Amino acid sequence: MxxxxxxxxxxxxIQDLPPSAKLVAxxxxxxxxxxxxxxxxxxxxxxxxxRYALTRLKEEDAVTARFSFTDxxxxxxxxx
Numbered sequence: 001m002x003x004x005x006x007x008x009x010x011x012x013x014i015q016d017l018p019p020s021a022k023l024v025a026x027x028x029x030x031x032x033x034x035x036x037x038x039x040x041x042x043x044x045x046x047x048x049x050x051r052y053a054l055t056r057l058k059e060e061d062a063v064t065a066r067f068s069f070t071d072x073x074x075x076x077x078x079x080x
Contacts, residue, residue, distance in 0.1 A: 005029065010080055013060040020045055021053040025062060028079040035074050 006014075006029050014025050020043075027042050028034060034042070040050045054077060057063040061080060068074040 006079065010062050014057065014062050017056050017060065018053070020049050021056045024050060024053040025057060025079060028063060028077060032078050033076045034078075035068065035076060037074075039077065 006025065010025075014022055017025075023043050023045070024039055027039060031038075031042065036047065036050055036054065039045075039054070040047050043050065045053070054063060054065075058065065063077050064080055065075040065077050068076050
């Protein structure tokens with residue numbers, strides 16, 4: 001488990017996002033490199049809500065996605 005503190009620009013960018021996006025960002029702040037499934041498990045949010053939150057966070061450049069080396073079908077998300 002890693003704690004990566006959100007910088008001011010990222011915190012400001014997500015300020016007006018829905019609560020689900022803020023929750024996903026907070027979980028990513030404390031746990032680097034999670035898949036969508038892992039985010040859904042940790043946040044207790046439905047998969048669809050997590051997908052929407054990640055889309056909104058990517059639009060604000062708050063998270064980055066990369067393909068998993070172990071399973072190219074999955075993406076790994078981390079906080080910028």
